[in-house]
Amino acid sequence: MRSNTxxxxxxxxxxxxxxxxxxxxxxxxxxxxxxxxxxxAASLYNHITxxxxxxxxxxxxxxxxxxxxIETIATxxxxxxxxxxxxxxxxxxxxxDNPYGMAALNxxxxxxEGKLEYYLKLRSAYEKQFKTIVLEGQELGELKDVNSEILLxxxxxxxxxxxxxxxxxxxxxxxxxxxxxxxxxxxGIVK
Amino acid sequence: MRSNTxxxxxxxxxxxxxxxxxxxxxxxxxxxxxxxxxxxAASLYNHITxxxxxxxxxxxxxxxxxxxxIETIATxxxxxxxxxxxxxxxxxxxxxDNPYGMAALNxxxxxxEGKLEYYLKLRSAYEKQFKTIVLEGQELGELKDVNSEILLxxxxxxxxxxxxxxxxxxxxxxxxxxxxxxxxxxxGIVK
DNA sequence: AAAAATAACTAACAATTGTTAGTTTTGTAC
DNA sequence: GTACAAAACTAACAATTGTTAGTTATTTTT
Numbered sequence: 014m015r016s017n018t019x020x021x022x023x024x025x026x027x028x029x030x031x032x033x034x035x036x037x038x039x040x041x042x043x044x045x046x047x048x049x050x051x052x053x054a055a056s057l058y059n060h061i062t063x064x065x066x067x068x069x070x071x072x073x074x075x076x077x078x079x080x081x082x083i084e085t086i087a088t089x090x091x092x093x094x095x096x097x098x099x100x101x102x103x104x105x106x107x108x109x110d111n112p113y114g115m116a117a118l119n120x121x122x123x124x125x126e127g128k129l130e131y132y133l134k135l136r137s138a139y140e141k142q143f144k145t146i147v148l149e150g151q152e153l154g155e156l157k158d159v160n161s162e163i164l165l166x167x168x169x170x171x172x173x174x175x176x177x178x179x180x181x182x183x184x185x186x187x188x189x190x191x192x193x194x195x196x197x198x199x200x201g202i203v204k
Numbered sequence: 205m206r207s208n209t210x211x212x213x214x215x216x217x218x219x220x221x222x223x224x225x226x227x228x229x230x231x232x233x234x235x236x237x238x239x240x241x242x243x244x245a246a247s248l249y250n251h252i253t254x255x256x257x258x259x260x261x262x263x264x265x266x267x268x269x270x271x272x273x274i275e276t277i278a279t280x281x282x283x284x285x286x287x288x289x290x291x292x293x294x295x296x297x298x299x300x301d302n303p304y305g306m307a308a309l310n311x312x313x314x315x316x317e318g319k320l321e322y323y324l325k326l327r328s329a330y331e332k333q334f335k336t337i338v339l340e341g342q343e344l345g346e347l348k349d350v351n352s353e354i355l356l357x358x359x360x361x362x363x364x365x366x367x368x369x370x371x372x373x374x375x376x377x378x379x380x381x382x383x384x385x386x387x388x389x390x391x392g393i394v395k
Numbered sequence: 396a397a398a399a400a401t402a403a404c405t406a407a408c409a410a411t412t413g414t415t416a417g418t419t420t421t422g423t424a425c
Numbered sequence: 426g427t428a429c430a431a432a433a434c435t436a437a438c439a440a441t442t443g444t445t446a447g448t449t450a451t452t453t454t455t
């Protein structure tokens with residue numbers, strides 16, 4: 014019995030992410046977290062080294078996945094529209110896997126302290142790749158020549174906030190969502 | 205000299221909103237806020253009654269404006285597309301007026317405590333009006349028959365997060381932004 | 396200029412914070 | 426069943442929290 018089951022540390026991080034989503038990092042105390050796990054606050058420190066570390070692990074793990082993922086997508090040899098669909102797909106997949114972590118990524122990154130700089134580097138790298146995909150699509154005439162900053166903001170914001178929406182869908186049909194959301198973001202909603 | 209200038213209480217609330225945006229409500233201490241205003245923590249209480257109250261005033265003021273505004277838009281006799289443009293316009297206007305307050309509205313509403321229930325009522329009312337506009341637009345064939353939940357989520361999320369983007373634009377041409385963002389949200393980005 | 400009101404201050408409070416030290420319980424290996 | 430490690434516990438710490446009381450300084454009104 015290796016690990017079909019989560020280690021205690023992983024259990025703690027998962028619960029922490031859930032609590033962070035509800036109230037934000039700063040408002041969650043170690044006693045809150047301990048109670049949610051079913052132990053006393055001091056016992057947490059048999060498994061983790063600090064509250065900070067929990068946050069860092071939650072956020073950097075996901076941020077790394079996103080940055081790695083878009084790197085792969087960006088270097089593929091397809092049109093911009095296919096790449097954008099792949100980005101939508103990645104967001105939906107990673108968010109469905111870990112909606113609570115996504116919440117922390119979105120709302121609590123400013124409390125990273127020691128790891129803040131590294132996080133910002135990952136985020137910049139991600140946004141740069143995203144931007145490149147869009148600009149290439151515009152140059153090749155696949156995408157409309159609208160203000161690229163606004164375009165980027167609009168799509169990226171929707172994708173980054175999927176964590177608010179996806180958990181509400183109990184019976185999530187992922188492939189269908191990818192298609193429908195891509196359609197709305199790319200083709201618009203006016204008939 | 206009535207009030208071209210802000211009252212001390214208003215100054216405090218404005219500074220509070222700025223700090224809340226940077227670190228979130230829970231991470232901002234009364235001593236932080238006092239220092240930002242240039243006085244001691246205890247002196248704040250000559251002007252406000254509690255930290256809670258500051259948050260409530262910031263959030264409920266804006267929430268009320270949004271709910272009132274969409275009520276007006278929804279009862280106008282025009283097509284759905286014009287109404288949606290009006291909603292975009294309202295979001296851009298209110299966000300440009302008060303980006304820090306919008307941040308608190310988005311991120312710190314869960315700390316409202318006593319006023320939470322009232323806030324949730326305002327938010328529900330807002331979303332209901334928004335939904336009605338979209339559904340009517342679909343019924344009349346003005347809007348595509350895409351999944352309305354996804355459509356609502358996508359547009360509303362973009363609009364709600366404008367506070368992250370608008371302050372970066374020093375020379376904001378509001379009318380232009382309204383046009384360009386409406387175009388992207390309504391017509392899509394694919395040529 | 397005196398009086399009154401406003402707004403700042405210092406000092407302190409009780410509660411809560413993340414974390415540590417030291418101890419006891421629990422589970423596993425021999 | 427004894428030994429060892431893992432993981433829980435109790436108790437406490439120093440720092441920080443929102444807030445109050447009481448006092449002094451500043452501004453406004455008379």
